[in-house]
Amino acid sequence: MEVGLELVVGRQRIPVYAWSDRRVPQALQEFALPLNEAHAIVAAVQAGLAELDEAKLREKALVLCRANEEIRLKDYRSRRLQTLFGDVRVRIPRLLARHNRDYVHLLADDAEASEGSPERILARLGAWMSYRYAARFLAELFPLACGCNPERVRRATLSEGAAAAMPQRDSDGRSCDHINLCLDTAFLRSHDRAFGRHHAVLIGNLRSDNNGQQIIGHVFGSQTDPPKYLTACLKSIGRTDGTQMTCFTDGDKLLRGLLKACGIGERPMLDWEHIARKLQNLRIIARGIRPGRRSELTLKTKIAATLDQVNWRLWHGQLQPGLKALSQIERLAWRLRSVKSRVRLSPKVASLLNGVGRLRDYINGQSAYIVDYAARHRAGLPIGTSQTESLANSLINKRMNKSQQMRWSKAGAQAVISLRVAHINEMLRLSPSASISPAPPPVL
Template sequence: MRCTIVLEFDNGDGSVVKRVEVMRLHRPIEDQTPGDVGLSLSEGKSLLNCVQQEFVVEQIERFFASRRSCVDCGVQRRLHDNHCSEMKTALGKVYYCRERWKACNCGADGARYVSPLKNYLTEASTGELRWLHVELGATMPYRQAKAVMDLLLPTSGRDNHVTIRNHTVAIGKSIQHARPVRRWCETEKPIAELGIDVGYVRRARCNRKGSGKENRAEAGNRSSSIAVVVAALGQAGKQPRVWASAMPRTRRLNQEMTRFLEDSGYGDPNEVVVLTDGAWDLAGVANDLPYDNEWILDWAHIGRMLRRVEQAIAPLAYGRLTDSGSAFELWDLFVRFRHYVWVGRIAAWQQFEARLAHLLDLRETRDPAVSSQVRKASYSLSNVVTYLDSNAESLIDYRTWQCAGGRISTGFVESSINRIVGRRMCKSQHMRWSRVGAHSVVQLRVALLNQEFHELARRQFPWIGQRRVTWPWQRTSQPF
C-alpha cells in the first residue's frame, strides 16, 4: 500500500493555486507485522515538519506578494538581495527566503532598502515554541523538559536545556507585573484573610572570576539559601489565589503585595487578617501594607507543640498528686490548659500552666524512676509556654473564629509552598538557583497554579491554542 500526502493552497474560492506533494508512505502488504497499524511517532513527526515547512514557505511568499507594490504609486519594488534563514517552531525547524527590496523611486519608503519581514518575524523562534518551553521548564527540570520535547515533537535544531532556561527567565520577568485578566473575587470583602509563609531554595555558588579572597568574602556575605515569600488569599473551603516572590524584602515587595490584594478583588479592605506561624521576620512584610493588620497565630503550630506535651504527659497521667486531686489529676489539668489555649483565655492558661509545672515537680519527687520522662514533659511544656508568651498578642478565640468560617491555620499557604517551591526547586532535586532564575520560575508556577498562564500567553499571542480550520479537527474517513 502507498499513500501520497499532498498539500493544496488556494485563495478561498475553491480554485487550486498551488499543489505540493509532501510525503509518500509505504506499507508492503506481504510484510505486515502484528500491531503495525497507522503512523508511527517518527513518521508523524516527519509529516508535521514537512507540512510546517511548506506552509511557512507559502505563507511568507504570499506575505511578500501583498507588500511588494508601493502603497503610493503602486510600482513593484525591485529585489536587492535575499538569503536563506531558519526559524524554530513547535513543529520543527523550517527554512525560508528572507528578501530585501530597493526603495521605491517615489520616496514613499523613506529609506534606501525595505525589509518586509523586519517587523513580522522579529525572533528566531515562534512565540508558541517559547511559551511551550516556559510551561515545561516551569513544571520539570530543564534537561527533562528538553527530553520530553524531543520525544514527542519534531526537533527544533540546536535548542538545548540552556535555551529553555533562557526563555523561562525572560518570560518570567515579563509576566511578574502583568495584571490578571479577571478578578479573583467579584465582590469586595471587608476582611481579607492573608496567609504568609516562607520557603527556601539553595543558592547557586559564586562563579564570578576574581581572587580567591574576594570570592570567599562574597560567599561569606551571602546566605546559602534564597527565601521565597509566598502569600495565599481566599475564603475557607475554596482554592486560594497565590502570590510569591524570591526578591529581597524591600518596599517594592510590599507594593507588589498591595497590588496582589487589589487584583484579587480585595481593594482597600477595612482589615487584613494575617495568619502566620509566629515568625516575626514576616511581620515587616505585612505591617507596611496600607491596611489595618490583625495577626493570628497559626493553630497548627500550637497544636503540634501541644501534641508533644500530650505524648510526654500520657505515661505520667495516672496517680493522685494532691489531697483534693483525682486519680488522673495531671491529665485533667493538661486538658483544661489546652482548652483555655483553644478559646484564647490567656490569664487562665497561664494559671493552669503554673499548676501543671508544679504537679510535674511533685511527680518527679514522689517517683524518681520516671524523672527522665518528667523532665521531657517539663521541657515540652516550657517550649509551648514560651512560644505562646512571645506571641500572646496574636492569640484569639480559635473556637469562635472557626465557627464563624475563618481560617485558623496556614496549611493552605504551606501546601502552596510545596506546589510552587518544593516540587520543582528543592525536594528530591539537588538544584542551586540564582535569585533571578528562582524568581522567574516562581512567577511562572504561580501563574500556572492560579490558572492564568494560558490567558497571559494569549494576551501576547492571541493565536496560541486556536484551531483555524474549516473542517472538523476530529473526523473519520467513513461514518460509523
C-alpha cells in the same frame, strides 16, 4: 492508483505522505500511526506551510514596492527557525527606503510567544520538573526539535518567569467588601553565599467575598519589591479603600511589617494551625514516654490530660490559664524525673520540657495576636487556613527538591515560583473549588 497526502501551495503540489510506504501490519499496535511517522508528516506539512507563508510575504513586499516609489526591495535574508518538528529555513525580504536609507520592517521583532511555541512549552516543563528531565522529555516527545538541552530550558524558564512575576489578571472591575489573607514564609538554599545561605520566600492565600481566590509566591530580594507585589495581588482580586481585611500570619515580624507597608491597618491574627502543630508535637513526645512503674503511668496520664486542657484554653483565647497549665506540665515532668532517676533526665522527658518551654515563649511573644478561635469558629469566621502549609509543598518542595539540597539563585527561584503561581491561579479562576496543588499544566 497511489493514494497519499499532499499539500497544495498555489499550483504546486507538495507530497507529504504516501500510503504505499506503509507495510502490512504485523501486530495490533501497528494499525495506529507511529510517533516517527507522525513527526515526518507534520514536518512535511510545516515545510509546505512555511513555503506558502514565504510566498505570501514576498508578494506583500512586491505590492508595497509598486505602491510606494520611495521603497525598494534590497535583498532576501535567510532565517532559521527552531520548531518542535524540526528546523525551517525561510527567506525574508528586506525593504529599504530611498530617502533615509532605513529598513522597512515587514515582521515585528518583539512579537510575544504563542501558546504552543517551543519557548513557552520549555518554560512550562522547566517549572514543573528539573531542567535536565524537561530537556529529555521534550527530546523523546519531539525528536526532530533542535536545541533540547537543559540550558535552553533554563533560559526559557527565566524569560517566561520574568514576564509572569506580577499578577496580570484583574478583578473584572468587581470590588469586594472583605478579603481573608494568610501569609507564611518558606526557605530555599542559596547557591551564592554572598546573599546568605537561604532565600526567604513569601507564600500566601487570598480569598474574597465574591468567590475570588488567588495564591501568591515571591522571593524576598528579587527585582520586585514585596510590598508592591502584595499590593498588586490585592488589587487584582478586588481590594479597594473600603475593603475590610482579615490577616493571619505565623507571628513573624517581617510579615507584620509587610502588611503595614501595604497600608493594611487591621491587626493580624495568629494562625491557629501553628499553635495546634506545636501542641501535637508535645502530645507525640508525651506518648513516647515509657513508664516503668504505676506512679509513672499515672503521671503520664496526667500530662496527656493537661495537654488537652492547654489546647482547650488556647482555643478559647484564655492565655493565662493556658500558661498555668503549661507550668503544671513542667511540674509533672520533673516529678516523673524524680521517680525514675535522680541523676539525669530521660531523653523523652528532656524533649518534653524543652518543647513546653518553647511553646511558653511562643505564646508570650504572640499574646497580642491570639484571639478567641472558638467564638470565631462558631460564628463561621475563619481561624486561619491550612492550605497555606500545603502551598509550600505545591510551590517549593515538589519542584525545588529541598531534600536533595538543591541550591538556587534568586532569579531562578523567582521564575519557577512565578510560573507555578500563574498556572495554579489560572486553575482557580476556571474552577474556584479546585485544589491549590493541581496537576502540571498540559504541554500543548
